[in-house]
Amino acid sequence: MKIVIIVTYFLPQRLAGAELASYNLAKHLTRLGHDVHIITTHDPGLPYFHMMEGIYVHRIPYSKFKIVGTLSFCLAIFQTINKIKPSIIQVQGIGVGFISPLILKKLLKIPYIVCGRGSDVYLPNIYTKIISKMILQNADAIVALTDNMRQKMNEILDREIYIIPNGIDLNSFHAISPYSMLEKDKINIIFIGRLHPVKGIQYLIKAIKQVHEKIPQVRLVLIGEGEQRKSLEDLVERLGIEDCVIFFGSIPNNRIPDILNRADIFTLSSLSEGFPTVILEAMACGIPIVASRVGGIPDIMQNGVNGYLVEPKNPDDIAKKILDLLQHDDLRQEISQNNKTHVKVYGWEKIALRFENIFLDITQNSDT
Known part of the structure; x- marks a missing residue:
């Protein structure tokens, strides 16, 4: 045909x-x-x-x-x-x-x-x-x-x-050797996507400030570029959290599996989404997810099973869910296994x- x-x-x-x-x-x-x-x-x-x-x-x-x-x-x-x-x-x-x-x-x-x-x-x-x-x-x-x-x-x-x-290409996204540019002694909260207002990254940054105050090893790694980068960098400076927010820039698509395998939690604080494939990619690598309850995201992941759904524009909710995952190792391990199993249908x-x-x-x- x-x-x-x-x-x-x-x-x-x-x-x-x-x-x-x-x-x-x-x-x-x-x-x-x-x-x-x-x-x-x-x-x-x-x-x-x-x-x-x-x-x-x-x-x-x-x-x-x-x-x-x-x-x-x-x-x-x-x-x-x-x-x-x-x-x-x-x-x-x-x-x-x-x-x-x-x-x-x-x-x-x-x-x-x-x-x-x-x-x-x-x-x-x-x-x-x-x-x-x-x-x-x-x-x-x-x-x-x-x-x-x-x-x-x-x-x-x-x-x-x-x-x-x-x-999703299940042959590419699975547990593999981690990306060497991310430090091993840090707790990495990863975002991958455009630095664009629709992604709600400012709310994620405000949430990370709260998380960092309780767990100093935490840092947010932002993968991607976009029109909002300068304003987000200014926000990070105003909040005084330059040491725990990394603007990593864009990476080749074939390096995304590597960097996801260094993540402790994947986050997506969007205000609107269709079907964010990056959530499937994080799942395939066994990463717990904290993502907004918008668009098609609730169709992909189940709250408490694959991670947590949070309300958009709510830094307090984002911070609470990230902290809950970081403070409960058994829960993270259970979600990790759930995600590896769930993603196989995709x-x-x-x-x-x-x-x-x-x-x-x-x-x-x-x-x-």
């Missing part, structure tokens, strides 16, 4: 959820014998077309002027897909830039499925809601990452929606097979 996956960005431009999910799904569908084409935006220095591990990657220029960029991107998607002539199209998101598959379905009878990703579902504006409804109405199938996301998508359009989570091999079944069902039975 010839499959097209449309995603706004792709490796190596970004290494976030949608990009990594698209890459891993494409890679495993290719291993199942399918021809998979990725259509994405182009960045300077990258080829317009190349192969990546058997995946055909098409990169389309995108104007910095939003309206012009969106229109030209949609037209180029249309032209590229018309050349590829796929059996089916998968769209990673429900935003305005993904209206091309709807037009292609009408003109060329190519079926498409839509996958909600996160902010496109949880933080839409009125304009994108109108376009999103049209895209969802005409899709041959809709996929949400979590039950919470399914409910949000049903607010846009009430129809059947599959739930298929992001997967292997990309199983996720790819679920998508393949949907593709086959649509292409064999659709009357588009």
Whole structure:
């Protein structure tokens, strides 16, 4: 089967959820014998077309002027897909830039499925809601990452929606040799992600101040870069906790398993989330988790079983849960084992097979 996956960005431009999910799904569908084409935006220095591990990657220029960029991107998607002539199209998101598959379905009878990703579902504006409804109405199938996301998508359009989570490479994420740059005599609380307001990192930093006052060996290691770095560094200085908050910067994606294996607790204090794969990665390494009760997070982890769910924007709650884990070794060990067992259902091999079944069902039975 010839499959097209449309995603706004792709490796190596970004290494976030949608990009990594698209890459891993494409890679495993290719291993199942399918021809998979990725259509994405182009960045300077990258080829317009190349192969990546058997995946055909098409990169389309995108104007910095939003309206012009969106229109030209949609037209180029249309032209590229018309050349590829796929059996089916998968769209990673429900935003305005993904209206091309709807037009292609009408003109060329190519079926498409839509996958909600996160902010496109949880933080839409009125304009994108109108376009999103049209895209969802005409899709041959809709996929949400979590039950919470399914409910949000049903607010846009009430129809059947599959739930298929992001997967994880279980061969990469497991207990391995620790990352040597983290000191052995410290208790490491790890965050991995963008330094962005939606991640609620300021509340985590305030919580760490409380934790550090009770357990001086604790330190917070922030992995990632982003627009909020300077303001977060200023906050750390005002709180006087420069000695226990480390801005580690970005690391190569293949080093994330190493650094997670040095973590004592993984934290994610987000204000909004779709399906944060990094939680699965922490689970696979047996790390207890403290994460916000928002978006799809409660669908991934169970409070008290895989770690603790906390209320967003609540440093006191975050600090209390971190302290509880650090002060109870038996509980941490139990959660560690729970997480290693729980994460096994999220292997990309199983996720790819679920998508393949949907593709086959649509292409064999659709009357588009």
